Amino acid sequence: MDVSIIVPTYNEAPNVVELVRRISAAVVGREAEIIFVDDSTDDTPDVVRAVAASSRLPIRLIHRAEKTGGLGGAVVEGFRAAQSDTCLVMDGDLQHPPEKIPEMLDRLARADADVVVASRYAGGGTAHGLADRTRVLVSKTSTAVTKAMFPVRLRDVTDPMTGFFAVDRRAIDLATLRPQGFKILLEILARKSLRITEVPFDFADRHAGESKASFLQGGHFIAQLAALRFGKMSLFAVVGGLGAVANLFVVWALTAVGVNYVIAAVIAAELTIVGNFLLIERFVFHDMRHAASTFWWRFAKSFGFNNAEALIRIPIMALMVETWHISSVIATGITLVVAFLVRFVFHSLVVYAPRRTGARPSAARHILEEIDEQAMQPGEI
Secondary structure, three states: OOEEEEEEEOOOHHHHHHHHHHHHHHOOOOOEEEEEEEOOOOOHHHHHHHHHHHOOOOEEEEEOOOOOOHHHHHHHHHHHHOOOOEEEEOOOOOOOOHHHHHHHHHHHHOOOOOEEEEEOOOOOOEOOOOOOHHHHHHHHHHHHHHHHHOOOOOOOOOOOOOOOEEEEHHHOOHHHOOOOOOOHHHHHHHHOOOOEEEEEOEOOOOOOOOOOOOHHHHHHHHHHHHHHHHOHHHHHHHHHHHHHHHHHHHHHHHHHOOOOHHHHHHHHHHHHHHHHHHHHHHHOOHHHHHHOOOHHHHHHHHHHHHHHHHHHHHHHHHHHHHHHOOOHHHHHHHHHHHHHHHHHHHHHHHHOOOOOOOOHHHHHHHHHHHHHHHHOOOOOO
């Protein structure tokens, strides 16, 4: 098999027939397969099966019951299933033109690059398929921020956010990838130093259907970027920082209208405990949830611990205000900073600990190794 073409799909039924037709025309003379990794809720799987029955190319369908890792997770599953070490990833909406596939494969075949990136921003490339100026601005801004955070590994990449690329599977370590959301190429490039080359392409309009971009996907991107650059502990700190700002605001607002500062601190603590838990569920420990206890049991452990911590922290804060005459807002901020490390350790070791399946000593050691590995993600100097 010369190439495995991996197409992650989510509700792309109207595009499948045309996509397969154009891919088939583009790879004439090559031994190729198409792997659809599908998370759809429409009839996309049925359309793929119907097209596969009459296609001259081998077509495989992996329909996932659990959408682990989003689109990025689907691509990783495609990598694992591929029969060829040469893998090409593209979207299913035809904004990535299949006619570009031969150029990308020929460029990878020169053996002087591990990844060939199809770029909207390299010489001759265009991004006119972005819906409006706002999306163009968001795309260029996020690209600039990403390159600034990884100046060494992305120095030769103009479009690290693209979903259209070819890669030699042997050059990447699939076990290190922890994708979430859309940006699987960023995940690959940030984890390991690779030889990269680019080819320009015209980012086309969607053939059919609607864009899947959303504010939630934007949140996933920010979380992914923070985790890649700083690690899980720092991402936990980002969430904690947002909670601290919210906590301080609530304390300030309530004391400003005459509420006693202790009562204000209690109300603020309860609100931020719930908010922080929901954020770390979504963005920090999302990859550990499947092995941990149920959602409500995780919430109970987190809520109970944080309230116990607050019962200790708030009297200390009161002591600082009454004895040392520190502002209630400043005292609240100081005690929140001190509580951060204890909270992270508890959530890592207890709230999101894998369910027990065997000997306790080895399980505990496994948890500690998992925390160490995820808190210290690869970075750059």
